[in-house]
Amino acid sequence: MAHHDWLGLKRELPRKRQLLLAALSFIIPLTIWCAISYVPWIWHPLIRVTDPGSVDYFSTGLDIPKATFYKEEAKARSAGQAVPLGHLVNPVYLPAPHAVARAFYTAFTTPPRLQDEPWLHESLAHSIRTIFLGFIISSVFGVPVGILCGTYRFFAKLQEPFVEFFRYLPAPAFAALCVAVLGIQDAPKIALIFIGTFFQQILIIANSVRKVDPALVEAAQTLGASRLKLVSRVVIPASITDIYTDLRILLGWAWTYLIVAEVVGTMSGITLFINQQARYRNFDNVYAAIAMIGIIGLSCDMILAWLGTVLFPWKRKHRGAKRQHPLFPLFDKPKPLVLPPHYRPRPQPGGQLDATG
Amino acid sequence: MQPAELKLPDYRAQSPGVAARFDRIRQRPVILRVRDLRKSFGSNGKTHVVFDGVNLDIRRREFVCVVGASGCGKSTLARIVAGLDDASGGEVLLDGRAVAGPGPDRGMVFQGYTLFPWLTVKRNVMFGLLMLGRAETAADAEAREWLEMVGLSKFEDAYPHELSGGMKQRVAIARALANNPRILLMDEPFGALDALTRCKMQSYLLQIWRKVDVTILFITHDLEEAGYLADRIVVMGANPGRIIEVIENPVPRPRDATQFLSPEFLALKARLDELIHGPADSPEEKLPVIKLTEAGDEVE
Numbered sequence: 108m109a110h111h112d113w114l115g116l117k118r119e120l121p122r123k124r125q126l127l128l129a130a131l132s133f134i135i136p137l138t139i140w141c142a143i144s145y146v147p148w149i150w151h152p153l154i155r156v157t158d159p160g161s162v163d164y165f166s167t168g169l170d171i172p173k174a175t176f177y178k179e180e181a182k183a184r185s186a187g188q189a190v191p192l193g194h195l196v197n198p199v200y201l202p203a204p205h206a207v208a209r210a211f212y213t214a215f216t217t218p219p220r221l222q223d224e225p226w227l228h229e230s231l232a233h234s235i236r237t238i239f240l241g242f243i244i245s246s247v248f249g250v251p252v253g254i255l256c257g258t259y260r261f262f263a264k265l266q267e268p269f270v271e272f273f274r275y276l277p278a279p280a281f282a283a284l285c286v287a288v289l290g291i292q293d294a295p296k297i298a299l300i301f302i303g304t305f306f307q308q309i310l311i312i313a314n315s316v317r318k319v320d321p322a323l324v325e326a327a328q329t330l331g332a333s334r335l336k337l338v339s340r341v342v343i344p345a346s347i348t349d350i351y352t353d354l355r356i357l358l359g360w361a362w363t364y365l366i367v368a369e370v371v372g373t374m375s376g377i378t379l380f381i382n383q384q385a386r387y388r389n390f391d392n393v394y395a396a397i398a399m400i401g402i403i404g405l406s407c408d409m410i411l412a413w414l415g416t417v418l419f420p421w422k423r424k425h426r427g428a429k430r431q432h433p434l435f436p437l438f439d440k441p442k443p444l445v446l447p448p449h450y451r452p453r454p455q456p457g458g459q460l461d462a463t464g
Numbered sequence: 465m466q467p468a469e470l471k472l473p474d475y476r477a478q479s480p481g482v483a484a485r486f487d488r489i490r491q492r493p494v495i496l497r498v499r500d501l502r503k504s505f506g507s508n509g510k511t512h513v514v515f516d517g518v519n520l521d522i523r524r525r526e527f528v529c530v531v532g533a534s535g536c537g538k539s540t541l542a543r544i545v546a547g548l549d550d551a552s553g554g555e556v557l558l559d560g561r562a563v564a565g566p567g568p569d570r571g572m573v574f575q576g577y578t579l580f581p582w583l584t585v586k587r588n589v590m591f592g593l594l595m596l597g598r599a600e601t602a603a604d605a606e607a608r609e610w611l612e613m614v615g616l617s618k619f620e621d622a623y624p625h626e627l628s629g630g631m632k633q634r635v636a637i638a639r640a641l642a643n644n645p646r647i648l649l650m651d652e653p654f655g656a657l658d659a660l661t662r663c664k665m666q667s668y669l670l671q672i673w674r675k676v677d678v679t680i681l682f683i684t685h686d687l688e689e690a691g692y693l694a695d696r697i698v699v700m701g702a703n704p705g706r707i708i709e710v711i712e713n714p715v716p717r718p719r720d721a722t723q724f725l726s727p728e729f730l731a732l733k734a735r736l737d738e739l740i741h742g743p744a745d746s747p748e749e750k751l752p753v754i755k756l757t758e759a760g761d762e763v764e
Binding site: 320322323325326327328329330331332333336340341344345347419420421 | 546547548565566567568570571572574576578580581582583591592595596623624625639640643649
């Protein structure tokens with residue numbers, strides 16, 4: 108029966124199941140991580156020495172491969188000397204969930220080791236600023252050019268072949284050039300995000316604009332819209348929701364360029380933090396920082412999705428509409444069926460029929 | 465069994481009232497004149513002629529339906545009159561002036577509704593008025609009047625996706641009429657609606673047309689629809705597209721659904737059937753015969 112079918116082909120799932128699955132999508136990887144971290148017989152390839160015993164090169168806190176440890180332990184035992192003690196651990200680059208969770212908090216409260224190093228929140232703010240500057244500068248030029256290319260074949264043919272060529276050039280390839288031209292501070296980083304975003308942006312937005320239903324343009328023409336008005340009052344509003352979605356996706360891409368951009372010139376922002384913590388072997392902090400990028404990215408996208416429903420009321424869902432955010436179906440509550448106020452269930456002759464009748 | 469011959473009047477026979485109406489129409493000025501219109505496309509020596517030699521005069525406040533089998537170019541004709549397509553030859557004159565490109569003097573209602581999804585119902589109706597340079601408040605008031613006329617005042621702040629197909633098409637009609645066009649072009653406007661809604665929309669359209677001074681060129685492939693709505697019915701044939709007959713509809717106005725069984729209507733429909741499908745083209749003759757030999761059941 109379709110109602111109980113979890114794997115119905117191209118069928119919408121009931122809302123409760125959607126939420127359950129959304130939660131599971133995070134719970135399952137977390138569970139695997141917990142299992143690897145807390146269950147000693149899963150993986151745990153190392154033994155952390157708590158008492159070196161008679162082994163001269165062991166010291167307290169040292170992580171020794173299992174095989175070596177057991178060999179030395181056997182040797183010490185057969186020689187009748189003090190046996191080394193230790194417990195199973197994972198390598199330092201896989202911290203346990205609770206350590207990362209703790210680092211989430213302590214990373215913000217721990218002062219930087221050197222005086223002129225930034226705090227974590229300063230690093231994050233720096234990264235967010237870099238990304239948004241790069242993205243906004245790109246959009247200021249990319250969106251109008253994209254709309255122009257999507258509307259007029261003239262501009263499309265004039266621009267797009269070059270843009271197609273340029274977008275295949277990996278943005279990091281321009282890193283050295285950016286530094287040479289723009290110095291070592293933030294300018295080359297912003298430029299790199301710009302290069303990574305701008306050319307994709309033109310093509311994607313032009314494509315969205317091109318998908319505008321030509322019948323809407325024709326209808327506007329028969330209503331007396333002039334050429335300019337056709338663009339400003341029909342083409343742009345007709346494609347604005349698609350452009351908005353494009354920008355959301357592109358902002359996600361911009362985050363992937365961030366890490367490359369921040370290595371350019373003087374390392375800065377969240378990348379600097381991650382690299383330093385990795386150097387100090389504080390891998391719990393590294394994981395916390397990486398997770399923070401994910402959380403910032405996801406919440407950014409969710410805020411933009413919500414903002415979209417405010418900005419574009421005509422795209423709001425109504426009864427039975429099925430377009431939902433692929434990640435989080437949290438914002439669209441299905442409307443309950445409202446019967447007209449005068450509606451009364453009609454009394455049936457011979458009383459109500461039961462289900463089998 | 466041979467079906468009993470129905471005694472139908474000649475489809476050209478007009479009652480005195482109907483004849484008087486056509487006399488009155490013939491007194492009126494010609495709004496739209498189509499002269500030797502030709503449409504063909506293709507290149508490299510291969511041209512496909514959509515239609516050729518189409519001549520048609522439509523007088524003020526006349527309701528003209530164009531019917532024809534698919535491929536006869538009836539939609540193309542409407543699009544050329546609207547200025548959305550270019551003709552390959554001949555000309556279209558509106559009030560004696562050749563049309564070039566689309567304009568607000570020829571309103572159009574499309575089969576696909578084409579309401580602007582980002583505008584509310586009222587804003588959709590205001591769109592053309594604002595394009596003509598009307599002030600916001602004036603356009604607002606006029607749009608309300610039009611929505612009142614099509615019975616959608618309650619929905620003025622709804623978005624198109626919240627309306628049913630019939631309601632959308634009523635908004636589209638109001639939007640086209642708000643511009644006060646010389647002629648309203650309707651390209652199979654009810655083709656996407658279900659049969660019941662279509663019937664309702666047809667009477668709605670007639671009611672609106674009685675209140676508004678507008679000439680209508682209505683494209684359809686539904687013969688009953690044409691017979692119900694039109695003053696004159698232009699029948700087009702295909703390959704190449706051309707006008708094969710122009711029929712003055714003998715069914716008197718005002719029209720209602722009971723006339724679907726009147727002798728005039730049946731005579732008209734029989735003639736339209738004959739023109740479009742042809743006498744030899746009875747569908748039953750062409751169907752392959754399927755012999756059931758294994759059914760193993762007594763079939764009467």
